[in-house]
Amino acid sequence: MIARVKKHLVPVIVLVFACAVVTPSSAQTFTKEVAPIFNKSCASCHHEGTVAPMSLMTYKDARPWARAIKERVLMRDMPPWHLDKTVGIRRYKNDISLSDRDIQTIVKWVDAGAPEGDLAAMPKPPTFASEDEWFTGRPDLLVTTNDFVMYANGPDWWIDQYADMTLAEDRWIKSMEIKPSNRRIVHHAVVYALEQNPPAGTPETGIQLNEYAVGKYGNVFAENTGMLLKAGTRLRFDMHYFAIGSEQHNRTTISFKFYPKGFVPKYQVRSVPIRNIPNDELEIPPNTVVRTDGYFRLQRNARIDSFQPHMHMRGRAMTLEAIHLNNTTEILSSVDHFNFNWHVNYIYADDAAPLLPAGTVLHMIGIHDNTAANPHNPDPTVWAGFGERSVDDMLQVWLDIVYLDDAEFSRLVEERKTKALIH
Ligand code: HEC
Numbered sequence: 001m002i003a004r005v006k007k008h009l010v011p012v013i014v015l016v017f018a019c020a021v022v023t024p025s026s027a028q029t030f031t032k033e034v035a036p037i038f039n040k041s042c043a044s045c046h047h048e049g050t051v052a053p054m055s056l057m058t059y060k061d062a063r064p065w066a067r068a069i070k071e072r073v074l075m076r077d078m079p080p081w082h083l084d085k086t087v088g089i090r091r092y093k094n095d096i097s098l099s100d101r102d103i104q105t106i107v108k109w110v111d112a113g114a115p116e117g118d119l120a121a122m123p124k125p126p127t128f129a130s131e132d133e134w135f136t137g138r139p140d141l142l143v144t145t146n147d148f149v150m151y152a153n154g155p156d157w158w159i160d161q162y163a164d165m166t167l168a169e170d171r172w173i174k175s176m177e178i179k180p181s182n183r184r185i186v187h188h189a190v191v192y193a194l195e196q197n198p199p200a201g202t203p204e205t206g207i208q209l210n211e212y213a214v215g216k217y218g219n220v221f222a223e224n225t226g227m228l229l230k231a232g233t234r235l236r237f238d239m240h241y242f243a244i245g246s247e248q249h250n251r252t253t254i255s256f257k258f259y260p261k262g263f264v265p266k267y268q269v270r271s272v273p274i275r276n277i278p279n280d281e282l283e284i285p286p287n288t289v290v291r292t293d294g295y296f297r298l299q300r301n302a303r304i305d306s307f308q309p310h311m312h313m314r315g316r317a318m319t320l321e322a323i324h325l326n327n328t329t330e331i332l333s334s335v336d337h338f339n340f341n342w343h344v345n346y347i348y349a350d351d352a353a354p355l356l357p358a359g360t361v362l363h364m365i366g367i368h369d370n371t372a373a374n375p376h377n378p379d380p381t382v383w384a385g386f387g388e389r390s391v392d393d394m395l396q397v398w399l400d401i402v403y404l405d406d407a408e409f410s411r412l413v414e415e416r417k418t419k420a421l422i423h
Contacts, residue, residue: 028109029117030059037102038062039126041079044096045215047128051183052214057125059116070110073103076337080213080344084336091349096215131183135217136175139255141167143235150185150241150248158390161237161252165229172226172259176210177218182250187240188213188343191254194234206236208271208308208398210254211343218255222350225267225402226259240341267402269305272296274320274364274397282386282395284314284370292395294364301409304354305400307333308345309366312393313376314384315340317367320397325359340376340390345398355404355413366395 028034038046038056046056055061062069072078081097098106109115129135145161180186192206209227210219221227237252259265276282276294284290309318319334332354333346348354356362372380384393404412 028105028112029115029121030062030109031117031119031123032121033105033117034062034109035059036123037098037105039123041096041098041102043126044128045079049131050214051186063114063116066110066114070107073098073106076103077339080339080342082335082337082339082342082344083346084334088331088333089348089352089354091352093347093349094345132179134177134179134255136177136220136255136257138257139177140171140258141165141256142253143256144251144253145237146251148239148241148250150250151243152245152247154243156187156243156390157239157241159239159241161239163235163237165233165235167229167231167233169231169261171229171231171256171261172263172265173209173221173229173256174226174259175218175220175257176254178210178212178252178254180212180250180252182248183214184244185241185248185250186212186252187242187341189240189252190238190343192236192238193229194236195230196232203273203275203396208273209235211345212252213343221265221269222267224265225269226265227269227271229256229258269400269402272399272401274362274399276364276366276395282368282384282393284368284384284393286381286383287371289316289371290368292366292368294366294395294397296362296364298356298358298360298362300358300403301406302356302358302360303402303404303412304332304348304356305402306345306347306398308343308398309335309338310343310394310396310398311338311340311366311368312390313340313378314368314370314374314393315366315395316369316374317365318395318397319365320399321363321365322354322356323361323363325357329363345400347400351416351419355409355416357409362399364395364397368393368395 042056045052046054048055054065079096079098081095085097143163143165145163148161150157178189178191180189188211190211191209193209194206195202235254239252241250274294274296276292282292307320309315311318315338317334317336317338320332322330322332324330370377370380370384378391386392386394
């Protein structure tokens, strides 16, 4: 009998010790532990004057949202970054995700009743320029859509708007930035180029140039790197609007800065879509989870600069693999909790961007979830197929690719090896 009691005592003692060890670090306060995380990972969107529903800059701003914050960060729903961080390439230039430790800190803070803490410990708040500024600098060309009128009440509206460019000759883009005139009703905007004579294989919907969402301030290409904008191109603005209780107007503008006339950058960035070609079909029966595959064989040596999955409301996951020449496969990136509301472009860190020789096959795996378990699913009882409407679905990954000749490719591979040795 005594022996049994003793046995039970052992775990109890361990527990007490565990608590004693954890207690000091679990006293998380807003000013000391939480505010630095919010300033780093939330404030760029959650500050006064943006479309985000609230500011998270001060204790007073953040306190009422504590429960919602805990939930969103635990689900890795906020900040919007949907990669499975346990596989593939780990380093991205625009990574805004929270570390497991950050999440723990926030959760402990909320669980402790979201205390404010010592005011003196509050870090200096970051400052943000006016949303009306062009963050990429004075533009060379502005292209604006016609006025769009959004109803006061009703469901979100996804719509294509078009605009003609006035560009007399081809120009090399150095940077791009998109701004809606009325940020309060625009969730996102993605701009596509519709060239007059597009190369074979270009989707009818155009080639992706850039995307806008709150907290995102344009794209600047690296030194001697750019994208070619052809004279006579039309632009398609893929817009996602939401209703805010009164009728609203919006025009969206994309700004371009170009390299000087006659200058041809050494590295051309091409936006390359991979779809499930050749059949390019999507069959998503009711109440099912469907996997669809697509392949793309690199005809030339390539560096892949970014990865951006595109699916609609039933999209749940997408993985990009490289099938190497020696027949081994490697996961490059995998999104495991896709969210159609966010068009996140995952930009590889300079020394992590995959360098792949000609002949490598890129393999895209898409998962669509047409069951009730998918919270974004508008209706699990209907069949869905490929289409432009948001209630239809899509499966496409956009890659920014730079093609490299053999000499340049070997040079970059060698450079990478040397760096890896030093580290
Ligand atoms: C890239 C911009 C962006 C970043 C970064 C971001 N948010 Fe958000 N957040 C939004 C937008 C826009 C919404 C409203 C639309 C939505 O829910 O998608 C939102 C919604 C929320 C909500 C839900 C509010 C509600 O109405 O219930 C919470 C909570 C939240 N964010 C917390 C955070 C926290 C905490 C961080 C940082 C750890 C963060 N967000 C980072 C843009 C952002």
